[in-house]
Amino acid sequence: MFDYLYYRFYLLGKLVGNQDEPKSKAMYMFMVFQAWNILTLVIFFERITKFIKSGINPVYGIPASAIVIFLNFLLLYRRHYKIAKKFELESNQQKKRGFILLAAYIMISIISFFLVLPTRNISG
Numbered sequence: 001m002f003d004y005l006y007y008r009f010y011l012l013g014k015l016v017g018n019q020d021e022p023k024s025k026a027m028y029m030f031m032v033f034q035a036w037n038i039l040t041l042v043i044f045f046e047r048i049t050k051f052i053k054s055g056i057n058p059v060y061g062i063p064a065s066a067i068v069i070f071l072n073f074l075l076l077y078r079r080h081y082k083i084a085k086k087f088e089l090e091s092n093q094q095k096k097r098g099f100i101l102l103a104a105y106i107m108i109s110i111i112s113f114f115l116v117l118p119t120r121n122i123s124g
Contacts (some may be wrong), residue, residue: 001056003079003083003087004025004029004098005030005101005102005105006076006083007083007084007086007087007098008098008099008101008102009025009026009029009030009033009102010022010026010080010083012025012026012029012118013025013026023103026076027072027076027077027080030072031035031068031072031073033105033106034065034068034069035066035068035069036109036110036113037064037109037112037113038061038065038068039061039062039065039113040109040112040113040116041061041115042060042061042064043061043113043116043117044112044116046085047116048079050066089091
């Protein structure tokens, strides 16, 4: 699933603009969404553990995201062509499913972040 999502971001990168090569755009987009999801999970766990005891500080999401971004960069940079070759012979039906999967991944990532965002009590 990891490779396939990266490949779908690669195809999206080929469609969007002409500023940079699609490989770089795909890596950046994929890593941004992974960091976003890690931060979402850290905030979610912080909100859950706040009810139990002291809670987790959401700042821990920053180094966790940085580590994942670094590891992904190393993995994806070396394996890009292997991943692209693995999925390039998709049928039209598989391409449609892949587009739906990518759209769902992006939408769920964005929606889940805003669902777990801490709310501030303004009347304080």
